[in-house]
Amino acid sequence: MRSPQMKNIFVVGLDDFHLAQLEAVEGADNYRFHSLISYREIKCGSDFPVRELLEHTAQTLTAFDGTVDAVIGYWDFPVSTVLPIIRRQVGLGGPSLVAVLKCEHKYWSRLIQEEVVPELIPPFQKINPFAAEAPTQCSLDYPFWIKPVKSVLSHLGFLVRNREEFEQSLEKIRSHIGRYAEPFNLILNHAELPAEIERVDGYYCIAEGLISRGRQCTLEGYVCKGRVQVYGVIDSLREGRHCSSFSRYQYPSSLPPEVQQRMIEATAKVLLRTGYDQAPFNIEFYWDEEQDSIHLLEINTRISKSHCSLFKMVDGEYHHQVMIDLALGREPSFPHRQGEFALAAKFMLRRHRDGRVVRVPDRAQIEELKQTFPGSELLLNVCPGIRLSELLDQDSYSYELADLFIGAAGPRQLEQRYQAALSLLPFEIEERGGTA
Missing domain, CATH: 3.30.1490.20 (ATP-grasp fold, A domain)
Known part of the structure; x- marks a missing residue:
């Protein structure tokens, strides 16, 4: 017999990697997570089955024998933009679809930004x-x-x-x-x-x-009852021919506090103008150190799944907790600097040329990585036999092989651990002229 406090939380795009994180948040004993549709079904096909998803979710939630307490998601399109429609179908609260689109539709979002922070766009x-x-x-x-x-x-x-x-x-x-x-x-x-x-x-x-001159960062936050709160700032480092491909996310940010505060103030202006409320967001900025100017890149109406492990390592909790609290109608209370590490990063292991994957790290090698660097995680995006140009939704100039999450006491140790971790993670990519 379950406790009467047990909350049924439905997840759009549920996958095993993030399910383990969801089940590790504080209070998870009182949550029961249900897959409304799997990650593979919604994100890995040749198209995004939005019509089928909306029909399926309406039937599933209506037929559910129990309370539907929350519907959440941590993926980008189409998950973040269907959540308001699904919640409306079953009478749950959250931001309106129009408010979400004012952030997610890149042209509409720029029009809103032009009204309130024209100097930043x-x-x-x-x-x-x-x-x-x-x-x-x-x-x-x-x-x-x-x-x-x-x-x-x-x-x-x-x-x-x-x-x-x-x-x-x-x-x-x-x-x-x-x-x-x-x-x-x-x-x-x-x-x-x-x-x-x-x-x-x-x-x-x-x-x-x-506007991409200078240093890029992402602010993670939420809006609750008309109040905008930022709980973390993450540095975004890029690589490649046009510096268009992310190489790592690093938390906490090393940007000056006064620069972060200017970004937070601009974020509040924009989000309050959209009417977005009762949900998390992340928003990306550039800081041109030479000119001491900031520019707003884009707004996303979700937590960044890429940052979950970083918050766990530095602050002591996956920020799935913020998303869950808001979906259940609660004001989030997120820890600060209570984690095991002072610094953490997600490294995106990339390749900038096409080829066929011959070898990836096996289970034993990944386990050795975790034993050598406690708290680290590796998420593979490729498997043997696949051609990199067959990968879906890559940026226009590179291919993402895997994501490595690792923590450290400071920047120097982080770089040392990253290089040591690479030596434990063999990848072989076959090109036409041989194997690299």
Whole structure:
């Protein structure tokens, strides 16, 4: 017989890695986690089954023999944007779909930001990639970035330095944008949109001037009853030809406190204007140290799953706890610096050329890693036999082989542990000319 305090929490996109983290949060003995749809079903197919998901969730939750206390998710599209629709189906609270779209629709979000923090955003313009006149109608100076109004992980995002690159980018976008555009349009159909936004559907792109000079960071926080609270700032380091691929996330941030405070104040202005409430968020900024200027990159209406282990190692708790508290209608109470390590990072092990995977670390090698560096974790994204160019939703310039989470007493030890960990994790990628 379960305790009457037992809460039924349904998870959209549940996977084993994060289920273990959910079951480790404080108070988890009082939670029962249910998979509303698995990660593989919602994220790993050739398309995103949004229509089927919404039909399935409505039937599942209605037929459930018990209370439906919360519906949560920690993945990006389409999970973060379907949550308001699912919650509305069963009468649960949370942010409205319109408020979520004001953050997640990249063009609409820029319009909101332009109203309240115009000094923090680049020049931008909507682009119809299917319009023959698109290259001539763009008024931005080269170079600029172009990306769909909805995608993830810089997928179909391109640096454009001249007319030739612009036309090449548009050709690639036209070929692949439908994977996101079609399901995003289904979600847009559930909201009452202003006429200007209704015309800018999932098949549109946004072109933006460059703001990526300096140091990048992410603020993790939440809005509860109209109050914006930030509980962590994480540094984001990039690599690659255009510095467009993340190499690591490192927590806590080394940015000056006064710079972090300016970002927090800007975050509050933007989120309160959107009407977003009773849910977590993460928001990305750049700080140009030379000019002492900050710029806002984008808003995500979810916790970052990439940062969960970092919070556990440094603060002593996975920040799934924030998401759960808010979904259950509670004010979060998140610990601060109560973890085992002073510093933690997620390293993204990347490759910038295509090839076929021959070998990845086996279970014994991963276990050796965990024994050598307690608290560390490895999440593999590839398996033997797969060609890297077959991976879904990669950025436009690299392939992510695995994610390594590791903690340390400080920056020097972190770098030493990272290099030592790499020696324990063999990857072999076969190229046409041999094996690397």
